[in-house]
Amino acid sequence: EMRTYVLRTTASVLAAPRHLLLRPTDVAGATFEIESVRVVSRREHLASVSAGLGWHGMSEVYREALVARAPDALRFDVRLPVRPRLDLAVGTIEESPVTFRVEAREAGKEDAVLLERTVTVPHRWETATVDLARLGGRDVTLALTLASDKPRALGFWGTPVIRAVPERGRADVGRGTTPARPQGVILVWMDTLRRDHLPMYGYARPTAPTLTRMAAEGTLYDDCVAQATWTKVSGPSILTSLYPSTHGVHGFSDLLPSSATTIAEVYRQAGYSTLGLETIQFVGKFSNQHQGFEELHEQGSFPERQAGSTKVARTEVDRLIPWLAAHRDVPFFVLLHISDPHSMYRPYPPYDTMFADPRGREEHEREREKVRPLIGNANMRRFGMPTRDELVRGGVDPERYIAYEQGWYDGSIRAMDAELGRLRERLGEMGLDRRTLIAFLADHGEEFLEHGHTFHHPRVYGELANVPLILWWPGVVPAGTRVAETVELIDVMPTLLELSGLAAPKGMQGASLVSLMRGAGAHPGWPRPAITEAFGLPDPSVPTVEDSFALSRDGWKLAHHVTRAAGRPEFELFDRRKDPLDATDMAAQHPDVVARLLREMQAWQRMAESARLKPDSALASTVSGEELERLRALGYVQ
Numbered sequence: 117e118m119r120t121y122v123l124r125t126t127a128s129v130l131a132a133p134r135h136l137l138l139r140p141t142d143v144a145g146a147t148f149e150i151e152s153v154r155v156v157s158r159r160e161h162l163a164s165v166s167a168g169l170g171w172h173g174m175s176e177v178y179r180e181a182l183v184a185r186a187p188d189a190l191r192f193d194v195r196l197p198v199r200p201r202l203d204l205a206v207g208t209i210e211e212s213p214v215t216f217r218v219e220a221r222e223a224g225k226e227d228a229v230l231l232e233r234t235v236t237v238p239h240r241w242e243t244a245t246v247d248l249a250r251l252g253g254r255d256v257t258l259a260l261t262l263a264s265d266k267p268r269a270l271g272f273w274g275t276p277v278i279r280a281v282p283e284r285g286r287a288d289v290g291r292g293t294t295p296a297r298p299q300g301v302i303l304v305w306m307d308t309l310r311r312d313h314l315p316m317y318g319y320a321r322p323t324a325p326t327l328t329r330m331a332a333e334g335t336l337y338d339d340c341v342a343q344a345t346w347t348k349v350s351g352p353s354i355l356t357s358l359y360p361s362t363h364g365v366h367g368f369s370d371l372l373p374s375s376a377t378t379i380a381e382v383y384r385q386a387g388y389s390t391l392g393l394e395t396i397q398f399v400g401k402f403s404n405q406h407q408g409f410e411e412l413h414e415q416g417s418f419p420e421r422q423a424g425s426t427k428v429a430r431t432e433v434d435r436l437i438p439w440l441a442a443h444r445d446v447p448f449f450v451l452l453h454i455s456d457p458h459s460m461y462r463p464y465p466p467y468d469t470m471f472a473d474p475r476g477r478e479e480h481e482r483e484r485e486k487v488r489p490l491i492g493n494a495n496m497r498r499f500g501m502p503t504r505d506e507l508v509r510g511g512v513d514p515e516r517y518i519a520y521e522q523g524w525y526d527g528s529i530r531a532m533d534a535e536l537g538r539l540r541e542r543l544g545e546m547g548l549d550r551r552t553l554i555a556f557l558a559d560h561g562e563e564f565l566e567h568g569h570t571f572h573h574p575r576v577y578g579e580l581a582n583v584p585l586i587l588w589w590p591g592v593v594p595a596g597t598r599v600a601e602t603v604e605l606i607d608v609m610p611t612l613l614e615l616s617g618l619a620a621p622k623g624m625q626g627a628s629l630v631s632l633m634r635g636a637g638a639h640p641g642w643p644r645p646a647i648t649e650a651f652g653l654p655d656p657s658v659p660t661v662e663d664s665f666a667l668s669r670d671g672w673k674l675a676h677h678v679t680r681a682a683g684r685p686e687f688e689l690f691d692r693r694k695d696p697l698d699a700t701d702m703a704a705q706h707p708d709v710v711a712r713l714l715r716e717m718q719a720w721q722r723m724a725e726s727a728r729l730k731p732d733s734a735l736a737s738t739v740s741g742e743e744l745e746r747l748r749a750l751g752y753v754q
Contacts, residue, residue, distance in 0.1 A: 118151060159209055162270055171406065172272055174207045174241045176416035178406065179274035186214065186262040186269045195255050197280035202246040202258075203389070205274035205411075208235050212266040216273070218246055221257040241274055245442070248278070275410040277389070279446050294591030297617045298553035300440075301383065302450045303608070305354065306532065307347060307396060307426075308458040308572060309558035311340075311584040312696070313526060321471055323529040326537035327556060327586065334554075334588035335597040335633045339692075341646035341668055342560045342605050345580035346572050348398040349651065350559040350605065355379050355405055355451075357609040357624035359647060361724035364731060366651040371404040373729040377621040379609045380408030383449035386618050391439055391448070395421055395428045395455040409451070426455040427463055427528065429535040437542050444546050456532035457562070459499055459571060461524035467531040472523030480520045483512045493655055501570040518564045525562070549590060553615055555608055556586040566697050574650035576666035576675050578690075578697040581648040587633065589615070599632045601639070602646045602668055623727065645669040645716060647724075652679065667717045668692060672706075674713035687714070 136155075140148050167188060172181040184190055206216040218231040230246045262271040311317045314324050316331040317338075344350040344360050348370070352363045355378045365372055372378075384390045392412040394400045400414045413435065415421045420428045432452060440448070462468055484500045487510035491497035507514045543549040561580045563569050572580055585603065587593045592615070606626030613620050614628040631639045646668040652661035662684075666675045675688040675698070689703040689710050703710050 175239045176414045178412045182273040186264040189259050189261040191259045193257050196251050198252045199281045200248040200252050200278050202278050204276040205241040205243045207241045207272045209238050210269045214269050214271045215263040217261045219259040294550045300448045300552040302554045304556045305453045306558045307455045308562050310561035311582050321526050323526045324533040326533045330588045331586045333595050334593045337585040337599045337603050339602045340583050340585035342581050342583045344649050345560040347396050347559050351399050354605050357606045357626040359724045360649045362727045378408045384408045388447040388449045389443050392451040393432045394453040399453050426458040429454045429456045429532045433535045433539050456528045463528040463531045467527035471526040486510050487512050504565045504568045553589040558583040576648045576650050576664045604646050667713050
């Protein structure tokens with residue numbers, strides 16, 4: 117029996133040489149025949165389907181877009197708000213020119229052309245703002261029409277949104293004033309950033325003068341714990357306020373269920389313009405975390421990432437500044453994901469020699485190549501990230517080697533910090549500094565041989581789980597405040613929503629940090645335990661895939677290694693106040709503490725697993741066919 121299968125990719129696929137792996141079965145000894153394989157381009161696919169709504173990219177910048185063919189017209193009957201404007205982007209994948217027109221029709225009047233834009237460069241969004249003020253408060257029909265000399269030419273209307281522009285001069289939007297709610301919210305997510313490499317957390321090197329200043333102007337949380345220790349798993353917890361055991365994203369190919377409500381969705385539903393800039397594929401649509409963004413710049417849109425570098429903050433801020441200028445009079449939410457601290461560590465000049473002696477560079481790189489063949493993990497071998505044992509077997513001094521790596525790592529932090537300083541300056545120039553709430557955090561840290569490894573494998577130790585958290589909003593967030601209580605990354609979403617005056621979606625598992633920040637009186641619900649989860653990844657160089665959970669409470673941290681390598685203890689206990697990097701196991705000395713924390717961990721596990729979101733594969737039996745197709749079109753369901 118011959119069958120035809122249509123397979124949709126979940127990853128971003130760019131025009132470049134690629135490998136395609138077909139694995140029809142995992143049954144040993146099975147036989148099969150492949151009659152043919154045909155790769156269908158986006159152009160061919162869109163030519164075969166009806167026009168409509170979808171999630172589409174131009175050079176890896178994605179928007180929720182209406183797709184149409186010339187000379188189609190899309191018409192919408194709308195009642196416009198007072199002081200309306202239309203924001204949109206237009207683009208095409210055609211080599212031929214395509215003209216986009218926006219027309220308005222009122223009863224008894226001739227059609228008025230509000231915008232005419234001819235696009236001649238394919239695979240690029242062109243943004244436009246249409247002033248609808250003269251039509252404010254009226255019932256009109258808006259028509260989006262296409263024209264081209266090429267019959268059925270494709271045009272993309274990217275995220276057309278009608279906004280109500282606040283009245284100029286109002287107290288809550290006036291320049292230099294502090295409104296009751298933030299006009300803008302920026303979530304700065306710094307990938308792979310250890311908090312103990314920042315001066316405000318006691319680090320000796322001046323790696324982050326901008327963050328140090330903004331921490332002094334805002335509130336610093338001394339002890340924030342990540343819910344996972346690599347981006348794929350930690351990111352959904354940041355964006356949904358759900359533990360990994362609940363959101364279900366544990367491995368490389370897992371997708372965030374479309375039933376999850378992201379922070380971007382909450383802000384968008386409240387009328388905020390939403391922008392995402394991400395530089396690691398796990399943060400975007402590859403993990404189904406694009407939900408709620410009007411515009412999302414994926415890693416493939418950045419030339420640095422295409423060249424193999426993670427040092428992208430400079431380009432991200434270059435893109436963000438004009439976007440903020442275009443949205444300076446409307447509410448906005450921005451996710452700024454910065455990967456500069458991520459390996460490979462070497463930053464661009466002058467930061468490459470700020471903390472690493474240039475005279476030692478050649479020797480360091482020679483030692484890396486010397487030890488590379490000894491690295492057992494294929495992915496780590498590609499990155500050049502050896503373990504302590506591999507360095508020793510290669511005749512390389514581990515302490516000297518890792519010190520040079522840390523010099524580059526610190527330089528990357530300083531380079532990122534300079535771009536954050538530039539962003540802060542521009543917010544002030546635009547009069548947005550007192551109207552913008554900013555949260556600075558990291559998804560996880562990085563290991564520098566503390567437990568024998570480099571990089572950030574799924575493990576629960578302090579060098580990976582201890583992350584920075586800073587809130588900044590002059591005039592509202594208390595300046596110079598330090599919060600000592602242990603908090604979690606899942607607490608950030610409810611905190612930002614409370615400060616924004618927005619209702620939190622049901623099911624969030626984090627707690628708002630506003631009461632801790634303000635510091636007055638008792639804090640109901642605190643202290644709370646902090647959880648870190650680690651789900652092992654298959655690795656041919658390691659015989660056992662390890663799963664671990666950690667619970668931090670009352671200065672103690674219990675690590676439960678559910679599956680583990682031979683000789684590894686099931687439980688480890690650490691004194692977090694004296695031993696923040698979990699170097700000394702004290703489980704044998706304090707069995708009573710182990711038993712108490714284990715009971716609490718087991719209760720937490722029952723709670724988190726009982727709230728587990730259903731994967732989208734289960735949607736067919738719970739939602740209508742029409743809703744399922746809508747979710748597929750938006751890329752939320754594969």
